[in-house]
Amino acid sequence: MEADGTPRPEELPDPPRAGPAPEQEARRIEAVRRYDIPDTPPDGAFDRIAALAARLFDTPVATVTIIDADRVWFKAAYGLEGVTQTGRDPGLCTSAILTDEPLVIPDTLHDAAARANALVTGPMRVRFYAAAPITTHDGHRLGTVDVLDTRSRRIAPEQTAALTDLAALVMDQLELRLSALRMLRVERELVDVEHAARERAERDRAEIASYAALLSHPTADSRFCTLAPDPAHGFTITMTGGGHPSVFHLQPVRRDGPARAARVDLTGGMLIGVLPDVSIASRSSHGARFDETGLAAHLTHHAAANTALGAAAIIDDLTSLLATFPVGPADDVALLSLGAAPTTPGRTPAAASGTTRASTPLEEEGT
Template structure:
């Protein structure tokens, strides 16, 4: 099936929109190509953009010196015609692929698999490809992983596009300030709009539905004019396992956005290969140090995985990288005729070091059983550093007391109820938080077993900037 001239014209317009062709090498795309080759144990992998008359390689692992090829029939050109992965087990058996230059030329490609890089409005810009010099087949899980890597490339392109737009706006604002100071307020509004757009690309638009789990999150930025450094995510690992994380990067603005992007995609990619959360943090530590060898691009982080338990609930394994402890909330229980005991306690990950600051950083892990009716709560320091109506710092002790009261009063320990309670608390702080606030809660549902079909969990998600106390 070929694209009609009108469809191809729209697709090329989408390629031009991302302004990616003929740009210098980029570490994020190079890492995705290398990860694809490693995941498939293949000799080569590429990230390509299909132009009007050529296939251009944004990243080419294992194909030294290759920057572009003609838009020959088969392989990349064929892969963008379908919305699912294209697999050619043996190119010599394929009547179209056998004459492709990568097959007949020095590369001698005998195996080819690709997933299209697809925009939100359905245009296929190019592909993430895996190539080998011997015929082979892939598993359904590998096909899914290849699709996930193509989605990561698309996320990176969206983030890059947002950053480019932000830079263009910043240059325009400098010129405007010299031309007319009376336009400054309008310019500030434009910056806030672009900062909000860029911030949204760094956070999941909604949390996925996990059978047997309720998930809820909230993000409040301390400034509508800058990109914050807090982040969180929940994503599938396959075979019924899931991963989640929450953390805080050093700095703010464009550097923090770039660092957050690197962290998010490194965690998502590495977690597909490493089952040990500490190994995932070690891989992230190496990636951050490679991107910033002086240790200035670091973060604090809690990373965890969850798997359904045989009797309901989940087994959670948490790894700490210098971040604040998570809190484990359990329903209140009666201890004697006149005493109700609230069961809320921090999950200590003491000893976990900052991620990206030291070459040989140590990380610690701990396993927690999240039974039906129980919840896990993660947060950033913007919550504990906020000032209450009395002017005092809310602090770790204030948070622990608030969560204990929440559990003791018998209110629902569902994730959405916990996040709603804490966002209502934030509204009572007169000046709002002085730093960004990220909140993530996970609760095991008592009415739905962990083997329930998709759609059994509820998700609440908000991402709202806190209005500054003085907007003038």
């Protein structure tokens, strides 16, 4: 001990360890990021806590700090006008987050770690320091509530407990702020989802309206389809269903098998999915139910009875079939038949033809 009461260097206590283990510090920094505090604007709640701490301990300076990876961020700084951050020098705030208990340094000049801190050696000349860690529910120490004085002093145990309570109040405010941020994010996500759904509905409405302009056109019942393939390179037909019955591929009698009408399933479905399952059928002249099975049988008979499956001949045959129904079609009927000559070795299809016919339902009596 020196004559003035100052302990000799060899009598000073060992300084606290430089920092936590790298894995523990990485998890602590993740918690700091979770609460999204550094570089945020001033908050009245934290300013009031810092001012209350200064009054309780009768100190000129009190702060609420968040310890980031490479700096100490002052969320509130009573008595430090214009100061927002400082480096992570050991001895004060950085040492205070190494333990769950409050850190009290009556005289920084007698503490081996604190006496080298910039706040002690710099213009502030801090001699007294006390801090309580701000600890999350899962044990991560985000920062401190601390009080500083330019003269050495001691505090009573009940004052230390009050400092711990102030740190707990800061943690409560951080949790409330985090909950509000999460609610805000959820609300924004819901708004984005609603906006996207509204845009999608508008696009769907516009698309449906464009089709309804098409169907109401004065020439809608007299339009025809023209197929113009390039015989030099062949052609491919892509069809998509929109609630229409299936397409049938007719094949005449061949050496390897009889004539047949093969059903070809199309992609797509009923208009905007209103009717996921629908049975499309009518009644023949004998009163029997005429559905896709009956149509397939009729087309197979046509393929077996005709050596050349011309598009026009198929349309004529189906039109004649419709004429045998007792009351005619109950809805509008559209027939489309496409035919192409088979490919011979070394040659492309010689020709292709297409024909359509449309009819409207018979008017009911009295209309």
